[in-house]
Amino acid sequence: MSVLPILIWPDARLTQRCEPVLAEPLDDLIADxxxxxxxxxxxxxxAPQVxxxxxxxxxxxxxKEGTPSPMVMINPTIMAAERSPVVADEGGLSIPGVLVSVERPKAVTVQWTAAEGDIHMADFDGFEARCIQHEFDHLNGTVTFDHLSGADRARAEAEFLERNT
Incomplete structure (x- = not known):
């Protein structure tokens, strides 16, 4: 397959809410x-990042730990989230080189369609839950900067621009 170009913030497409996947071929896109x-x-x-x-x-x-566990989530929905939030640093491929502290629930229940068309529901916690929420944000046009207050966001954006211009 092939490597696709990754959109870098502040590309306007990263702020747009995505449309649901309908009956369309996805095998090549998923592999890419x-x-x-x-x-x-x-x-x-x-998907919006590409x-x-x-x-x-x-x-x-x-x-990265040597035990691959690839997952595809099509039209995911976060059905429930644990009330206890956890703050952790997050980075991202569309905002390279900048980590920001983001508060998120430490566990979520997600429903999604897998690549083969089956509908699944499962509970996730820890890093998997954080990763799902981070990617789910992208589907809604949200990036990590959007989780920051005005002054913190301005600092993070300035750091990004300094590193990437």
Whole structure:
């Protein structure tokens, strides 16, 4: 397959809400997204990050530890989230080189369609839950900067621009 170009913030497509995936062929896109994610040393990649404004993402939270567990989530829905939030630093392929502290629930219940068309529902916690929420944000046009207050956001954006211009 092939490696796709990753959109970099402040590309306007990263702020747009994606459309649901309907009955359409996805095998090539999914393979290209995995190639792109692994090539960029990422653990998750949402379709809008490669300019495809559809509600799907790929992730593999354990491949860097030597145990690949690739997942595809098409039209995901977060059905429930634990009330106890956890703050952790997050980076992203569309905002390279900048980590920001983001508060998220430490566990979520997600429903999604897999690549083969089966509907799944499962509970996720820890890093997998954070990765799912991060990629889910992309489907809604949200980036990590959007989780920051005005002054913190201004600092993070300035750091990004300094590193990437």
């Amino acid at each position: 997204m995995f190639d792109t994610m692994y090539g960029a040393q990422g653990r998750g990649l949402a 300019g495809v404004m559809k509600r799907l993402f790929v992730m593999d939270c354990s491949w």
